[in-house]
Amino acid sequence: MAIVFEKTKGLTDVQTHYCPGCTHGIIHRIVAEAMEELGVLEKAIGVAPVGCAVLAYNYFNCDMHEAAHGRAPAVATGIKRVLPDNFVFAYQGDGDLASIGTAEIVHAAHRGERISSIFVNNAIYGMTGGQMAPTTLVGQKATTAPYGRDEALCGKPIRMSEMLATIDGAKFVERVSVNSPANVRKAKKAILECFKIQIEGKGFGIVEVLSTCPTNWGYTPVEALRWLENNMIPYYPLGNFKRPEEGK
Amino acid sequence: MSKVLMKGNEAVGAAAIKAGCRFFFGYPITPQNEIPEYMSRELPKVGGVFVQAESEIAAINMVYGAAGCGARVMTSSSSPGIALKQEGISYIAGAELPCLIVNMMRGGPGLGGIQPSQTDYFQATRGGGNGDYRLLVLAPANIQEMVDLIIEGFDLADEYRNPVMILGDGMIGQMMEPVEFKERKKRDLPEKDWITTGTKGKRKPNIINSLYLNPEELEDHNIWLQEKYKKMKEKEVRVESYNVEDSDVVISAYGTTARIARTAISKLEKEGYKVGLIRPISLFPYPFEEFNKIKDDCKGVLTVEMNTGQMLDDVRIALNGRIPSYFYGRTGGMVPTPEAIANKVREILGGEK
Ligand SMILES: Cc1ncc(C[n+]2csc(CCOP(=O)(O)OP(=O)(O)O)c2C)c(N)n1
Ligand code: SF4
Numbered sequence: 001m002a003i004v005f006e007k008t009k010g011l012t013d014v015q016t017h018y019c020p021g022c023t024h025g026i027i028h029r030i031v032a033e034a035m036e037e038l039g040v041l042e043k044a045i046g047v048a049p050v051g052c053a054v055l056a057y058n059y060f061n062c063d064m065h066e067a068a069h070g071r072a073p074a075v076a077t078g079i080k081r082v083l084p085d086n087f088v089f090a091y092q093g094d095g096d097l098a099s100i101g102t103a104e105i106v107h108a109a110h111r112g113e114r115i116s117s118i119f120v121n122n123a124i125y126g127m128t129g130g131q132m133a134p135t136t137l138v139g140q141k142a143t144t145a146p147y148g149r150d151e152a153l154c155g156k157p158i159r160m161s162e163m164l165a166t167i168d169g170a171k172f173v174e175r176v177s178v179n180s181p182a183n184v185r186k187a188k189k190a191i192l193e194c195f196k197i198q199i200e201g202k203g204f205g206i207v208e209v210l211s212t213c214p215t216n217w218g219y220t221p222v223e224a225l226r227w228l229e230n231n232m233i234p235y236y237p238l239g240n241f242k243r244p245e246e247g248k
Numbered sequence: 249m250s251k252v253l254m255k256g257n258e259a260v261g262a263a264a265i266k267a268g269c270r271f272f273f274g275y276p277i278t279p280q281n282e283i284p285e286y287m288s289r290e291l292p293k294v295g296g297v298f299v300q301a302e303s304e305i306a307a308i309n310m311v312y313g314a315a316g317c318g319a320r321v322m323t324s325s326s327s328p329g330i331a332l333k334q335e336g337i338s339y340i341a342g343a344e345l346p347c348l349i350v351n352m353m354r355g356g357p358g359l360g361g362i363q364p365s366q367t368d369y370f371q372a373t374r375g376g377g378n379g380d381y382r383l384l385v386l387a388p389a390n391i392q393e394m395v396d397l398i399i400e401g402f403d404l405a406d407e408y409r410n411p412v413m414i415l416g417d418g419m420i421g422q423m424m425e426p427v428e429f430k431e432r433k434k435r436d437l438p439e440k441d442w443i444t445t446g447t448k449g450k451r452k453p454n455i456i457n458s459l460y461l462n463p464e465e466l467e468d469h470n471i472w473l474q475e476k477y478k479k480m481k482e483k484e485v486r487v488e489s490y491n492v493e494d495s496d497v498v499i500s501a502y503g504t505t506a507r508i509a510r511t512a513i514s515k516l517e518k519e520g521y522k523v524g525l526i527r528p529i530s531l532f533p534y535p536f537e538e539f540n541k542i543k544d545d546c547k548g549v550l551t552v553e554m555n556t557g558q559m560l561d562d563v564r565i566a567l568n569g570r571i572p573s574y575f576y577g578r579t580g581g582m583v584p585t586p587e588a589i590a591n592k593v594r595e596i597l598g599g600e601k
């Protein structure tokens with residue numbers, strides 16, 4: 001019988017712990033497929049965050065480190081400096097990357113570390129039970145913003161991709177979403193391009209992926225996809241912010 | 249090999265490179281800046297890598313990444329910076345990674361001052377960060393000893409898969425002394441089959457991790473760590489002693505403070521006093537048993553530190569009430585004088601020789 005679909009070799013057979021309808025799983029899959037397609041799985045070293053993806057070290061089928069909250073880009077720096085010919089990626093949530101770990105991500109980009117960053121923005125602290133993140137939308141309720149995020153007290157949500165794109169060492173910056181099959185395909189394309197930046201030794205690359213958290217948003221999986229489309233995408237525009245110019 | 253005159257902090261760098269360290273991640277802070285400066289100058293010459301991190305937090309997490317890939321790796325800082333590194337040190341101890349950390353202590357708390365002190369004894373010997381872990385803590389009293397301990401320290405880190413801390417003070421970092429870089433004995437070190445270098449399609453993935461969500465597993469992990477620390481206590485105690493058995497007062501001091509105490513002892517001996525010295529070189533594991541050699545009718549053990557009494561706790565544990573315990577300390581960057589220490593001893597003996 002002809003094989004029409006095979007699970008990527010980039011993921012282990014371990015069943016993930018993600019909630020039903022959570023898009024962390026989709027993101028894992030396209031990251032893993034990208035590594036497999038680029039032939040880098042056997043020399044890949046990944047860094048898992050603290051957040052819902054903390055157990056990613058059990059899911060990606062390659063060598064892994066589990067980093068402290070927010071420090072994945074520093075850990076990835078240490079790895080890449082020792083093993084410059086290996087493929088090194090970090091996978092982080094928005095609390096991890098855009099709050100406690102802002103210094104680490106900004107300076108990894110600033111040094112032009114030849115690593116790839118997957119930034120999963122679900123506008124909330126998923127793992128700890130739905131507290132406000134720096135990325136939580138104005139008016140969006142969270143357990144530590146029970147009346148909705150108040151711009152006067154908390155500021156507006158931070159747009160990391162736009163900020164990182166201003167840094168010279170960041171060579172590839174793109175925001176994608178996984179709320180529809182078409183967007184999943186685009187997300188994978190961006191991740192492939194981002195990974196190639198590292199493989200070609202061009203510098204730092206990051207893909208921000210808008211992701212759902214049905215559990216803490218308080219929606220069904222389908223409602224959550226719709227909420228992402230109607231509320232997150234207008235504030236966090238999809239698209240490429242930076243890629244190396246032709247021939248460079 | 250001949251001796252060369254070197255500043256303490258530069259000797260740290262030279263010893264590390266001699267020991268095969270090729271990766272350094274650090275952040276500037278006085279009084280240890282000569283270490284990162286030396287490494288930034290010398291590592292590229294031997295194919296090594298120096299990174300000035302954005303903070304001490306980042307630096308120690310880079311060490312975590314590098315150590316997980318099997319590199320001989322080091323970071324250095326001084327007290328406020330070492331405080332920031334505690335998160336990473338705890339993860340490194342939990343994930344059982346080898347590395348070397350140098351603390352050239354300065355006065356605290358807070359920003360404190362930039363003069364020498366020994367106020368991080370508790371932090372260094374009790375774990376410092378979260379969780380029930382220990383570092384191997386070595387406290388040199390002169391530059392030659394520091395060089396030797398660093399070279400050996402990298403081997404100890406590999407042997408135990410544990411972070412090793414060299415606990416110095418501003419004084420030892422800044423002074424100059426002749427040193428010799430001896431050829432080190434090759435140790436039989438365990439093979440690093442746990443490191444992440446890519447599976448190359450030949451083995452299952454390796455994972456560097458300190459998370460155990462299952463409490464039974466985490467308890468087992470902690471029991472294993474304690475077994476490792478027990479082995480250190482059996483095998484790695486280092487101490488230098490002088491006239492411990494029949495002295496009327498025994499001084500206990502480590503690092504540069506022990507040198508000052510030694511000067512005080514010479515002075516007192518000329519006056520006819522019998523004074524001994526216990527100088528712990530390993531602060532963890534602590535040389536508790538050495539104190540058992542002190543005679544029962546010894547008038548007192550005087551602990552001297554550049555703090556308000558931290559190692560004092562360990563001395564009291566060692567004495568267990570058998571002999572009176574006294575303390576003399578200066579703090580804030582003030583250094584005890586030999587005369588002040590001698591006075592304290594005369595006071596304990598009430599003029600009796
Ligand atoms: C130093 C430290 N502070 C706080 C925590 C608790 N904590 C665990 S996960 C998390 C937030 C994670 O949120 P995010 O990065 O957005 O990931 P998500 O779970 O949403 O995927 C926090 C605050 C921790 N583990 N360590
Ligand atoms: S809490 Fe949210 S982010 Fe975490 S697994 Fe569940 S749905 Fe996903």
Ligand SMILES: [Mg+2]
Nearest residue numbers: 093094124126
């Ligand atoms: Mg989140």
